Amino acid sequence: MVAEIIGGSLFGSLALVADGLHMSTHAGAMLIAALAYSYARKHANDPHFVFGTGKLGDLAGFTSAIILAMMALLIGYEAIARLLAPIPIHFSEAIPIAVVGLLVNIVSAWLLSGDDHHGHSHGHDHTHDQHAEHEHGEEMQLIKTPSGVFALSIFEDGVPPVFRMKVSTEGAELSAQDMTVTTIRPDGTRQVFAFSRTSDFLESTTDIPEPHAFKAVVTLPDGVHAVQFEEHGHDTHSVDTRDHNMRAAYMHVIADAAVSVLAIIGLLLAQMFGWLWMDPLAGIVGALVIANWSYGLMRDTGAILMDMSPNDTMANKIRETVEMAGDKLVDLHVWRLGPGHLGAVVSVSTKETLRGPAFYHAQLRRFQGLSHISVEVHTLQVV
DSSP: OHHHHHHHHHHTOHHHHHHHHHHHHHHHHHHHHHHHHHHHHHTTTOTTSTTOSTTHHHHHHHHHHHHHHHHHHHHHHHHHHHHHSOOOOOHHHHHHHHHHHHHHHHHHHHHHTTSOOSSOOOOOOOOTTEEEEEETTEEEEEEEETTEEEEEEEEOSSSOOEEEEEEOSTTOOOOGGGOEEEEEOTTOOEEEEOEEEETTEEEESSOOOSOOOEEEEEEETTEEEEEEEOSOOGGGGGSOOOOHHHHHHHHHHHHHHHHHHHHHHHHHHHHHHOOTTHHHHHHHHHHHHHHHHHHHHHHHHHHHHTTOOOOSHHHHHHHHHHHHTTOEEEEEEEEEEETTEEEEEEEEEESOTTOOHHHHHHHHTTSTTEEEEEEEEEEOOOO
């Protein structure tokens, strides 16, 4: 940062100065991100933060977005001024400094790329005879045996989660008495599930507790098979898991790298063809790139800070759950508390006199990512 700002000023490259100034915002973004994480961790259990400190990252991201926008305006202003009044550029000194700036940004981006800043990623560890695929409401594992291929899935589409076993090979058969599933969780806890026949598949007679991250040992007539289930079923896709604090820091270094590339291109073209206007033009393009990234980050974090509804997926799941129980949803509010966490306020009207808030808490608690639930129940008088 220091080398680019001083070198660009001494050797007459606005694009180099612009890259150095923007790199200073990169350093500032790192500091803001670090302070946000530190403060959020320190006050995670502070009762003054009614819904926790999850939004501090979004606040830090919004702040970084404003800094990005200010730098875009500054660089654009300086570039236009340089277009109107060009000055000589010392190319042999400016170009190497720009290359060093690009290398620093590439290394920084690589260091940050391992964090889950842009979305939620999933991974599996499958053996050679296992395969995972997803259908509506299911996470499925295929089990290949000498007698055929069987599909074990966790089904939770509008119902409490259960195991389902289907026969994937034509002619193969399996009865409920022929199989059991034993789940082994990371802490060593085991649970055995028995099955009963339902339509054209077998279904476990008991629900599967959250979370759905465990090894499932399947006992079949021809032997024992082990499959792995990860906690990333279809419900996770209804929750925004992006960390906008880390996203802001990552966005700074990616924008830095883009401006560094433009600075190098501008300097090379100006040196080769004598186009001194290419250097400030590169600064203008860089300013536009930064402004675009700033707008996107400001839009996303601003929506969260204003408690805009993240999407309709979780709201629809809550609505379906209430209506499937035969009740009426009177009012519903869903909002983001932090990365991967949603809050919901639910008002229900029911004719069932024995149904209180605890009943709906139990029904809704199975949705991963729904971290805070407030339920209000209105019992209707039956005439």
